[in-house]
Amino acid sequence: MNTLYKATLQLPGLTQSLQLCLHNPEHDLVSKYIHEHHYWEIHETALLLDSLKAGQNIIDVGANIGYYSIISADKVGNQGNVFAFEPDPDNFALLEQNISLNHMNNIHAINAGLSNNNEDSFLYLSADNQGDHRLFAETEASAKTAIKLLNGDEFFLNHPSPIHFIKIDTQGGEFQVVDGLRNTIYNNREHLSMIVEFWPWGLIQNGHNARELLALLDSFNLTIHIMDHLQGGFYSSQRAVLLEWLEDVEHNPDNQGFINLLLTPA
Numbered sequence: 001m002n003t004l005y006k007a008t009l010q011l012p013g014l015t016q017s018l019q020l021c022l023h024n025p026e027h028d029l030v031s032k033y034i035h036e037h038h039y040w041e042i043h044e045t046a047l048l049l050d051s052l053k054a055g056q057n058i059i060d061v062g063a064n065i066g067y068y069s070i071i072s073a074d075k076v077g078n079q080g081n082v083f084a085f086e087p088d089p090d091n092f093a094l095l096e097q098n099i100s101l102n103h104m105n106n107i108h109a110i111n112a113g114l115s116n117n118n119e120d121s122f123l124y125l126s127a128d129n130q131g132d133h134r135l136f137a138e139t140e141a142s143a144k145t146a147i148k149l150l151n152g153d154e155f156f157l158n159h160p161s162p163i164h165f166i167k168i169d170t171q172g173g174e175f176q177v178v179d180g181l182r183n184t185i186y187n188n189r190e191h192l193s194m195i196v197e198f199w200p201w202g203l204i205q206n207g208h209n210a211r212e213l214l215a216l217l218d219s220f221n222l223t224i225h226i227m228d229h230l231q232g233g234f235y236s237s238q239r240a241v242l243l244e245w246l247e248d249v250e251h252n253p254d255n256q257g258f259i260n261l262l263l264t265p266a
Contacts, residue, residue, distance in 0.1 A: 005031065010038035013049040014074050020067060021097045023090070029129040030064065040067050043232040044195060044260065048072065048167070051193055055079040056164035059152075059184075061114050061177050062086070065094040066107075068167055073104040081106050081161060087113035087123055087147035088133050108159075113170065115149040116180035123147045132171060136205040152181035166194040172202020175213045182216075189220050190265055195227070199258035200249045210246055222263040229260050 005022040022031035034040050048068065052058070052075035060069045063084035073082045084107055086092045092111045099107045113123075122144040126132035137144065156163070163184060168177050174196055178185070185192065196217070200210035217224060226235040226242055235241070249255045 005035060007034050007038055009034075009071065011045060011049065011071065014071065015077075016074060016102075018070055018074060018102050019098075020065060020070065021094050021101060022065065023094065027128065029132075030067075034067065041229065043227070043229055045071065046232070047195070047227070047262065048165070049075060052076055052080075052165060057161045058082045059163055059166040059181075060084045061152075061167065062169040062171070063095055063109070064091050066098040066109075069095065069107050069109075070098055070102055070104060072165070073102075073107045076106065078106055081108060083159065084109045085112060085114050085150075087111065087149070088125075089145060091133075110150070110155075112148040112150045113173070113177075114152045114155075114180055115173065115176040116151060117149065117176075118151050118154065119149050121147055121149050136172065150180075152177065153183045156181075156184050162191070163188045164191055164193070166192065166196075168194065169197045171197075172199055172204075172206040174198070175203055175206065175208040175216065178213065178216055182219075185220050189222060192222070192263075192265065194222070194261075194263040196261045196263065197258060198261050199256070200246065201256040202258070210250075214242075214246075217261070217263060220263070221266050223266050225262040225264065227260040227262050234262065235259075 005025060007020050007022060009018045022035055025032040025035040039045055052072060054077045056076045057080055058072045060082060063069045063086040069082050069084040086095050095109055099109060123133045124137045124142040124144045168174050170177055203210050203213060225237040228235040249257050
């Protein structure tokens with residue numbers, strides 16, 4: 001693991017200077033962007049920093065090298081906690097290095113993914129984006145690594161803190177993640193916010209579909225907003241707008257478009 005690549009994050013609202021160890025920027029899209037710009041996904045980052053408060057507890061599903069986990073840990077402070085789930089061994093190694101580098105004792109790093117079952121699985125690896133590994137293979141030649149998947153509700157039975165924010169970015173595995181966290185989400189719904197990637201093509205490759213995930217999210221009685229990840233803010237919270245976008249995507253089987261959804265208490 002090459003640890004020579006680092007970036008200092010430049011974000012308003014942080015309580016201290018934060019650094020990240022990166023993958024080789026020449027070989028990884030996320031690391032390249034952070035190395036050049038000193039942030040990642042600026043609108044989602046701003047939302048998170050504006051939302052979190054000291055003492056809150058966060059779940060980061062698909063933590064990658066720890067970008068969101070590190071800035072969340074800074075915002076919630078020593079009285080809060082971040083549960084960071086990352087199944088890929090290389091990403092997890094950098095996640096642990098970044099926790100140590102920034103002296104974040106409030107991050108609990110788990111070298112596993114979340115799902116609706118406890119099981120062994122494989123993660124199929126992207127050659128140029130270590131934030132784009134997936135639970136399905138696009139080709140028979142796809143490289144893969146063995147990983148662990150955990151049922152989220154069973155895990156949090158042993159960690160009964162209230163949960164205030166959940167970020168889920170698992171490249172099409174979002175249905176299984178949310179399904180495995182049903183009780184955790186429902187029991188915290190009065191104070192819980194969530195960011196969930198909504199990628200219809202990826203959901204289908206993982207054996208489910210976007211309408212299944214939408215129905216599951218609806219069951220928690222949270223307000224669903226479409227995030228504008230290009231311009232910032234929210235595009236709409238009207239269901240008709242979301243369904244119109246989804247129908248456009250469904251009519252083209254090759255359309256791999258995605259959006260991010262923000263869920264907030266009703």
